[in-house]
Amino acid sequence: MEYKTLLSLFLWTGSLLGLSFFSSCHTDPIVVSVPGGGSYPNVNPGSGEECEDGTISFQYEVLPLLVSSCATSGCHDAASHKDGVILDSYENIMEEVKPNKPPSKSKLYQVLVRSGRERMPPPPADPFTQEQIDLIATWIEQGALNTTCSPACDANNHSFQADILPIIQQSCVGCHSGSQASGSVWLETYNDIYPYAINGKLLGTVKHQAGYSAMPPGVQLNDCRIAQIENWINNGAPND
Ligand code: HEC
Structure with missing residues (x-):
């Protein structure tokens, strides 16, 4: 067998075994475990410029x-x-x-x-x-400026009560509650929100993906907030 063939066979076997010969060249995604087995990569957005010294965005x-x-x-x-x-x-x-x-x-x-x-x-x-x-x-x-910095946020924190519900309360509940909830979509409690987490509409709408209505209309949540929602869903959308 030629040297080249041997080498590629060696590399191929290595990759089959999950060994990476060039591990220094790529970073492994952070992996979260999912209840009931399996795991999804945790989304980590490129960080925007963070708000400093208590600046409101x-x-x-x-x-x-x-x-x-x-x-x-x-x-x-x-x-x-x-x-x-x-x-x-x-x-x-x-x-x-x-x-x-x-x-x-x-x-x-x-x-x-x-x-x-x-x-x-x-x-x-x-x-x-x-x-x-x-x-x-x-x-x-602070001068009522058109500030665009990102409020402190860690995509690895995605507890429903501490992280996800406050996002929805701040950005969605005004339209999606009460007797005239927009689109007959209620997003007030965990039980209201969970079905949209599972059917893909929560993520599709906040990511402004094709095929979904862009939510909130006319504004997009910051990347880290979207990543928190995505990580929470990847984690099985628990009421944690
Ligand atoms: C200013 C009002 C307003 C805000 C704020 C708003 N929505 Fe909506 N939403 C609507 C309206 C109106 C509809 C129904 C019409 C449509 O689908 O475009 C809707 C529909 C939806 C639907 C159903 C879409 C579908 O394809 O069936 C989802 C899911 C949704 N919104 C999620 C959200 C989430 C999540 C947020 C916050 C991040 C949010 N909305 C913020 C007005 C709003």
Whole structure:
């Protein structure tokens, strides 16, 4: 047998045995175990520029929250523009914000802390949580800039309660809850969300994949958040 044939036979056998002769040239994907056996590679997105020193990301924190809670059909999306207010883009949102003044001078902030029917989002929708109100206030205090940095996020953390549910509460629940849930899709509890995790629609919509409606409409979650969702699904979408 020729030397070359021998060498390729050797390499072929090696690769069959799962040995890598060039292991220094490629990095192995991190593997998570799946309940019931098997394993999927854990997705690790290329890291975007991270937000520093407590900077609020307009793109990944403020905008998804406002789109989900306010730029909904019948309220402040471009088609409905209730009271002339559209909250679907930086330019439109800035119409309601006075940068370089205390948050209490901005209409966007004022309506969040009003009571009764004057409050936004109006009842029966839930009011913003204190955490969400603080997020808007801090963003205004920081100059209401069109920041696009990525909030701290580790794709390896994908617990349903600690990581996945907060993403959905911030970016989806505004449209997908209550008596008029968009598309008759409810995403309030684990039991609501699980079927969409398993049928591929949750991932297809947040990845803005062809064949799925892009969700949230007009905004995309940051890569790391999408990877957390993907890893959680790969892990069997447990209620952990
Ligand atoms: C501004 C409102 C709005 C927000 C925010 C929103 N959705 Fe939707 N969603 C809709 C509407 C309207 C539909 C129904 C029409 C359609 O499918 O495009 C829909 C449909 C869907 C569907 C069904 C799609 C299909 O192909 O059957 C899924 C799944 C979904 N949304 C998931 C999400 C997720 C996950 C988020 C958050 C990351 C989200 N949505 C945020 C308005 C919204």
